[in-house]
Amino acid sequence: MRLNSPHINLITKACIKASRSLIRDFGEIENLQVSTKAPGDFVTSADKRTEKILIEELQKSHPEYGIVTEESGFINKSNNKNKWIIDPIDGTMNFLNGIPQFAISVGYEEDNEIKCGVILNPITNEMYLAEKGSGAYLNNSRIRVSNKKSIKDSIIVTGGPKQNSKIKEKIFSEYINVSNNVSNVRKFGSAALDMAYVASGRFDGYWQRELNYWDIAAGIIIIKEAGGFVNFFEYDSNFPIKRNIIASNSNIHEELKDLINKKDIEK
Numbered sequence: 001m002r003l004n005s006p007h008i009n010l011i012t013k014a015c016i017k018a019s020r021s022l023i024r025d026f027g028e029i030e031n032l033q034v035s036t037k038a039p040g041d042f043v044t045s046a047d048k049r050t051e052k053i054l055i056e057e058l059q060k061s062h063p064e065y066g067i068v069t070e071e072s073g074f075i076n077k078s079n080n081k082n083k084w085i086i087d088p089i090d091g092t093m094n095f096l097n098g099i100p101q102f103a104i105s106v107g108y109e110e111d112n113e114i115k116c117g118v119i120l121n122p123i124t125n126e127m128y129l130a131e132k133g134s135g136a137y138l139n140n141s142r143i144r145v146s147n148k149k150s151i152k153d154s155i156i157v158t159g160g161p162k163q164n165s166k167i168k169e170k171i172f173s174e175y176i177n178v179s180n181n182v183s184n185v186r187k188f189g190s191a192a193l194d195m196a197y198v199a200s201g202r203f204d205g206y207w208q209r210e211l212n213y214w215d216i217a218a219g220i221i222i223i224k225e226a227g228g229f230v231n232f233f234e235y236d237s238n239f240p241i242k243r244n245i246i247a248s249n250s251n252i253h254e255e256l257k258d259l260i261n262k263k264d265i266e267k
C-alpha cells in the first residue's frame, strides 16, 4: 500500500481495532441498549464502546491532542493545533436496523485543516483513506471521483432532514429542485459513506444541510484527494461544528451549487 505517515497509521490501526467489537455488536443488535438524544437521533452502547476504543488507541501516541467526538464531546479543548475528529458509528439508524451501511469515521486536523482521514465500513470491509498530497484509496486501490460531465446525467446523494429539523420544508424543496434536474437522487443514511462513494466515483455528487463536523471531517480530505471539490454554505460562525455541504466531481460542481438554494458559498 500507499499511505504511510504516523497519523494515518495510527487512525487505521484504531479503526481496525474498534471495528472488531463493532462487528460483534452488529451481530447482536437485539441485545444492545439504545437511548435517544433527540427525535430520530439514536445512540447505542455500541456507539459508546466504539468511541472509547478509538479514543484509547489514539491517545496512546498523542495524549495531548484535542479530540472532537460525537458521544463524549471535546477532550483537551485548549489544543487547537492538533485534533482528532471522531464519529464512532456514522449511520446509527442503519446499524440499529441491521442494514450494513454505516462506518467509523476519523479525521485528523492540524492548524484548522483536515490533513488525513479514514472511513471504514466494518461489514463490507471497505476502508477509504486519504492524506493531503498523497491521494485517496479504497483498501489498496487508488480512487478518483467520477468523470460525469453533466449534472443531468448525474446520480446525487443526500441525507436528512432530521425529525426535529426546523427547516424541513426548505430541505424538501431543495430535494425536489435537485431531483428534477439530475438523473437520480439517493439517500443511504450515512454521510461518511455518502462522501466515500463520491470519492470513489459511485456517486457524482452529494449535498446535505445540518450536518455535524464529525459526520464529514474524514470525507472532506478523501473527496479532495480523489480530485473532487468540497464547499460549505451558509456557515454560521456561532456554531462551528454545524455544516451544510456540497461535494462533487469538478465538472458538475458549479451546476450542483446552482441547484441548491444557496447563499455565501465559500471554499
Ligand code: IPD
Residues within 6 Å of the ligand: 041, 042, 087, 089, 090, 091, 092, 093, 159, 160, 162, 188, 189, 190, 191, 192, 210, 211, 215
Ligand atoms: C447521521 C448520518 C445520516 C445523516 C445525519 C447524521 P449518525 O449520523 O450521517 O446520514 O443524515 O444527519 O446525523 O447520527 O448516524 O452518526
Ligand code: CA
Residues within 6 Å of the ligand: 087, 089, 090, 091, 191, 214, 215
Ligand atoms: Ca454521524
Ligand code: CA
Residues within 6 Å of the ligand: 047, 070, 087, 088, 089, 090, 091, 092
Ligand atoms: Ca454517530
